[in-house]
Amino acid sequence: MIYKPNFFVITGGPGVGKTTLLEQLQQRGYRCVPEVAREIIREQITRNGDALPWGNIPAYTRLMLTRSVDSYRENIPEEGILFFDRGIPDTLAYTHLTRQTIFPELQQASARYLYNSQVFILPPWAEIYHTDTERKQTYQEAVDTYNIMYSTYESLGYTLTIVPKATPEERADFVLQQIQLK
Incomplete structure (x- = not known):
């Protein structure tokens, strides 16, 4: 087991402002690790691959892991x-969301x-949610994803802190206050 208390996950369903929040944290000098899912989608589309959330879901899931x-x-x-x-448990949540068998790895x-x-x-x-070439889920699917993300992280023993709906600057202030870095 490897425990990194300096690794903080920012998660949620699609289209909730995660990337914008991370950009705000990055502008303040914090290192941020981008989401792997969008990178995989871009690569698969470019290569005409099928490991996509609307294609070969098991292959996409394994690539995400x-x-x-x-x-x-x-x-x-x-x-x-x-x-x-997003963190590794997001892949577990995605597996639940897509009703796949949880594989040992x-x-x-x-x-x-x-x-x-x-x-x-x-x-x-809802007010900021939109789809694009990589995000095709409906708003209801985004809500369902949030619920599964929440329960998955909670089942793994994580304590979830809900980031309030606010400007990116206020959200970054909130996160930093919660970890006492402001």
Whole structure:
């Protein structure tokens, strides 16, 4: 088991402002690790691959796990605060959401690579939600994703802190206050 208390996860359903919040934290000098899912989608579309959330879902899930673990492991030497746009448990939540069988490597990775016990989750927000070429979920699917993310992290022993709906600056202030860095 590897526990990195300086690794903070920012999660939630799609289209809730995670990336915008992370950009705000980055502008303030904090290191942020981008989401692997969008990277995989871009690569698969470019290569005409099928490991996509609307294609070969099991292959997409396994790629998400591999990339999430790689991202975690690459950053193990980091001593400072690091914010992750989603964590390994997001892949577990996605597996639940898509009603796939939980494979052993996923359970093992979720138990082996641990983040700070405080996880920041952004709630669904209809007013800012939109789809794009990589985000095709309906708003209801975004709500369902949030609920599964919440219950998955909670079942793994993480403490979830709901980030209030506010401006990106206010959200960044909130996160930093919660971890007492402001």
